[in-house]
Amino acid sequence: MEKIFILTSISKRHKYLLGPALVATELFGELRRSGKSCSLVDTYSTIKFGSFAKYALFFTKLVFYKRATVFVHAPGFISPLLFCALRYIRPSHSIIYTVHGLPLEESISNNCKPSLSARAQEVGFRLILALAKKIVFVSNRQLHHIEKNYPINAMTTAIHNGVATNKHFPTPRQRGPSNAFRAVMAGGLSARKSTIETAELINAKNRNGGRAWDLDIYGPEIDRHLSQKLLELIDNSNGKIRYHGPISQEKLHKEISNSDLYIAISKWDTFNLAVIQAMNLGVPCLCSHQAGVSELLNHSKNGFIVDINSASLLEDCTEILESIEGLGEAYDRIRQAAYETALQQDWSSVTKKYLKFASS
Template sequence: MKKVLVIAKPDHSLTFINDSQFFEENGISLSGYCLNATNRNGLLSKLSRKVTILNDNIKGSFTLTILGHINRFLIRKGIDSGKIFYAACDLYFSRVNYRDVVLVHRWPMFCYGSWLRKLELKVISDCYELNPIYLKNIYADEYNRYGLKFHSSNLFRHEHNYNTLIDSDYIIAPSKIVVDSYRGIIDPEKFVVNSYGTMGMSYNPKPIKENIIKNFVFLGRVCLEKGIGKILEAARLLSTNDISFTIIGPIDEACYKLIEDFDDVKNVKFIGPVSKRDVLSNLKDADFFILPSLSDAYGMAVIEALSLGIPCIVSSRTGCCDDIVTYGMGKVFDVEDNDEFYQCILEFSNLSLADYSQYREGINKFFIAEKSSNYKNRTLSIYKEVIKNEK
């Protein structure tokens, strides 16, 4: 049985790293390490009830979890401590037992030193962010458009992640959009696109209500990067129509002034941040979901909305846009064309019950398809292809 070691943090990785039996049944022994999580009797499990619990095949690192939180805190305070954090990670993982391991799957890129290459293992890196250099000008233009100052940060982790991607045998990305953002910088042949799919969520459609005023809901960080400017402009333009907008999520400091500039718009309601366990209940009043993001590697909030049977409007720079089109689960508009975004909203606001049900049928097909060909199965296929010639 070939051994794969995963080094990860518990986001979409949990859809498969906690299922060692699945991989064993397919000839792979899966083990690994995980930050921001703990084993059942680990110290973190005693300190917090909310911490993610790992199965015994995956070990949680208390030390690196604490260091990771400190690193993020310092970065928020303007101190880039990434070099120290990643050095600590590299030191930790350089002392791990790699006996009989044929493949290391890392995400983000916690282990990266020259020692790893000396082990002569196959290395896969998970890349779930668009190239920050590619995004810098896109974000700067959007901020300038609204008269806001764009604070660009050149963090150590950006350079670090780029170097580790270059040094990887293969790179797994959740969408073509991520791959395209590195075009001309990293060989596209290194990339394998593995869509996150439903991310383990089940399809539980909410009852259809024929509301007179159609409610378009956004969920996520309220910032220009996620397209809040586009939503506010749409709300102002369509204020005479039977359309309302609900914005759920924490508001970026820079956006308070922007929101004040749109205080004449009365068909927008800001809910503020909600806990993870309350996300779905807050989406149940939505007729439609919108994510006009300037960049999104995939779009977890979109999947959460789809799990309730809510048709979606997403930008062409949202990673799940291909799935939206393939299964007919909503509409995709050109991120550079705000008029097309407005037209999508208008069209959905006048959608017949029959057409709404048609979108729901597409969503249902998506969730059915993901039961057999899901993220975990696709990851297994990638592993098998990469290590097929390894002894």
């Protein structure tokens, strides 16, 4: 039986799994459940000799396998570069590199000057594209961006990320005595997540009257510039906006389930796993057209899409919030459609697409 390896980086510095590691572990679990001979390899290494030696030993061992399928889900460029180059040592191996992010995402979204680290990743990324034989992108939008801006000779495909599907349609949230609507946003709260725009949206909506909206923000970190602006917006929200620190996936899912809308108006997102997770919980999403997951949305049918670059972004989002307030039974149909869309993205289906591409 052919051996399958899934490479990812599970950093001990982070309390919870980041996107690429979460995808890799889900694929690993699905492959094991289907009876495949599969190993999950943590490529996270430190300057400690023991970690490096263990890593080098695995790579040497892999060289001596006659035939193996290797799915590379490691971020950065050092580990992917190393394993993509393995195809020249062992041509019989099928090595599939998945691009979960782009080296200059922040520069693309914010028009800022790239850091030295970002420039180094850019060089590494170009080398990976030159060496890799098969590449998976997590959205068609990401694939088209790469094809337009980088020379690439590998076989390519787009495979949307999956979700651990909830087989029973969730019950809708029961609103409290205040009858306020509740929105949630989460993720690595850097500038590209549009944290400030989301908080401004809720404050503007509540100032304009109508039904009140609460906003709960969950995320591991906010930079200094963002924190000062966000604190001002929270102070001016009359308790309607609350920031929380990092929480587990399980707790986050409970919070999303107890909301009316998940907001993800990112300036740039190659996919955004939290959106498909919210849809699986029967919660409609307000999503940026820049996010890869927007390819699964049909505006006003199973969610809502806005143009993040629009000069009237706040007005557009406010209009959507106001429409949700008056949807009634139509809102329930959107919930149902969002849930059914997520069901089609179960990990079993996604894993089959990976295996089909690997054998092509």
